[in-house]
Amino acid sequence: MILSLYFAHLNRIVFQVGLLAEKILFEQYFKDYHFMLVAYAQKFVHDEEVAYDLVQDAFLNLWRNFSSLSNPKAAKSYLFTSVRNNCLNHLSKKSVRNKYSEESLRQKIEEINDYQTAYSSLLEKEIEEKLRKAVASLPEKYQQPFRLSRFENQSTKEIAEQLDLPVRTVETRIYRALKQIKIELQDYLLLFFVHRRANKFPSK
Amino acid sequence: MEVEDKYKRLLIGQLREELTQKEQNELFAWVYESPQHKKLFYELKDIWDSSKIAQPKNQDRQQEEWAKLWTEIEKLEKKTDTLDGFLWSRNLREIYKIAAILVVAFGASWFLLNQLQTDDYNTLEVPYGARTNITLTDGTKIWLNSGTTFKYPAKLDQKDVDVFLEGEAFFEVAHLKNRKFNVKTSTINIQVLGTSFNVKSYDDDDQIEATLVNGSIRIEGQLDHKTIREPILLKPNQQATFVKGKSDFQITRIAEKSPQEDSLNTQAPATIPLESKASLTIFEKVKVEDYTSWKDHVLVFKSEPLVDLVRQMERWYDVKIEITDKSLKYSRYTGTFENETIEQAIEALSLSLPFDYTIDKNEIEILTKKDS
Numbered sequence: 001m002i003l004s005l006y007f008a009h010l011n012r013i014v015f016q017v018g019l020l021a022e023k024i025l026f027e028q029y030f031k032d033y034h035f036m037l038v039a040y041a042q043k044f045v046h047d048e049e050v051a052y053d054l055v056q057d058a059f060l061n062l063w064r065n066f067s068s069l070s071n072p073k074a075a076k077s078y079l080f081t082s083v084r085n086n087c088l089n090h091l092s093k094k095s096v097r098n099k100y101s102e103e104s105l106r107q108k109i110e111e112i113n114d115y116q117t118a119y120s121s122l123l124e125k126e127i128e129e130k131l132r133k134a135v136a137s138l139p140e141k142y143q144q145p146f147r148l149s150r151f152e153n154q155s156t157k158e159i160a161e162q163l164d165l166p167v168r169t170v171e172t173r174i175y176r177a178l179k180q181i182k183i184e185l186q187d188y189l190l191l192f193f194v195h196r197r198a199n200k201f202p203s204k
Numbered sequence: 205m206e207v208e209d210k211y212k213r214l215l216i217g218q219l220r221e222e223l224t225q226k227e228q229n230e231l232f233a234w235v236y237e238s239p240q241h242k243k244l245f246y247e248l249k250d251i252w253d254s255s256k257i258a259q260p261k262n263q264d265r266q267q268e269e270w271a272k273l274w275t276e277i278e279k280l281e282k283k284t285d286t287l288d289g290f291l292w293s294r295n296l297r298e299i300y301k302i303a304a305i306l307v308v309a310f311g312a313s314w315f316l317l318n319q320l321q322t323d324d325y326n327t328l329e330v331p332y333g334a335r336t337n338i339t340l341t342d343g344t345k346i347w348l349n350s351g352t353t354f355k356y357p358a359k360l361d362q363k364d365v366d367v368f369l370e371g372e373a374f375f376e377v378a379h380l381k382n383r384k385f386n387v388k389t390s391t392i393n394i395q396v397l398g399t400s401f402n403v404k405s406y407d408d409d410d411q412i413e414a415t416l417v418n419g420s421i422r423i424e425g426q427l428d429h430k431t432i433r434e435p436i437l438l439k440p441n442q443q444a445t446f447v448k449g450k451s452d453f454q455i456t457r458i459a460e461k462s463p464q465e466d467s468l469n470t471q472a473p474a475t476i477p478l479e480s481k482a483s484l485t486i487f488e489k490v491k492v493e494d495y496t497s498w499k500d501h502v503l504v505f506k507s508e509p510l511v512d513l514v515r516q517m518e519r520w521y522d523v524k525i526e527i528t529d530k531s532l533k534y535s536r537y538t539g540t541f542e543n544e545t546i547e548q549a550i551e552a553l554s555l556s557l558p559f560d561y562t563i564d565k566n567e568i569e570i571l572t573k574k575d576s
Binding site: 179 | 209212213215216217220221222225228229232235243246247248249250251252253254255256257258259261265266269270272273274276277280337339358359
């Protein structure tokens, strides 16, 4: 009797220690991927708050299956897949569907499906540093409008006023900035003609 | 690709979410009009979306989100705690957790997991007319030529990494201590230790080539069910050429490979091979650039029979070429194509050894030259 109580107690302790170890690892994944995943969700769902919620759900899903997904690669690909699925579910809600035009909804869903099957985003390739360098190495006249537009969330109109440039010029400069980054990161960009899937190689 | 200013502005407007319904429809009509447009749109959008992480991170928000998430998880754990108060299942759960701790905290099973997941492969298929390159997570760079299928394991940090190739690829394999990197084709296996080399092994070609640029590779395998008895060790600038065939093969070593002209010219038609005899030839001092230039989008051919050249061009340009005049099949050609379109390429060939040809969309027919 005492022995079984003792074991129950031991179980309790082991359980707590186990939870702690899992928590440490899980928190590490959260730190590593949270920021990327929010940006990733915003690829498909433009509302930032919604993106945060969808990522939160993805981490909850990961926790539920953590015992089988604790190795880094599995966890990472699970998180990205889970975010895509959550975005897809979100977009298929009736209340959300009304917010978008039919055409842009169709485009978004197609984009998610493409990322499910064929492409992978720069975000998944963990080239944060290269991306940062590419932005930093832009010529000032492209970099400024790009930063204002991307990071300060100013409208093209506001940027045009601030820099005393025509709106069209601002737009063209942002376009140029993207083109320049595209050249820098060509090696990492989605391989378009490539068909990508995980499968088993037939044994010969 | 040159993009009209109008669409540049629409593209940016879409990313900025400043477009009207009408403008959006106009943009998407353009985007889905051709694969190039769609590719450009996806790439620019991905850069735009991804560049979000290039700005300073909002750490406070992240911590807030973490606190929220963990509270949620603790609630979840408590619930399952009372639900299955049943001691035995609790125990099972803990045993499971202990296993997870072992895997996670001590990394002991890391190795084991590797072994378990070795059959998880990614496949790349490069269609005719396209070429691409990839960098694997271990730093290995691979260029893939047209019409190539390449399979590689999702996990590369194992003792033995096997990749599978049908087609042509140039490898720059990252050197990792104690790791064996093996390239397997339907006929030969190549074992690598940090090195760069080219492998050409299309199932519909009669010839397989392995060309070493630097490092060293070990080739073993079988040709038409005859195992190569001793593995072949290649040194830089050597090339092993295997010819598929019915009879026994022999190994020869040749110091110099075919004469090397620089301009487009032809040689007297060689005799048509009567019997295909399997063979393995090792060429010394080959000009390796000739065999690897395709990765820089240059098609080089040296004294190549038209029938083989045509097969390369079919892949390169994604066209169908038929040689109606059989006597032309074994005429040999030397030259390079860089920026030529298929029309210019065929025209150039037809000038050096006269033939007529017809082009109908992507089907080309090579005919006997009519006297004019």
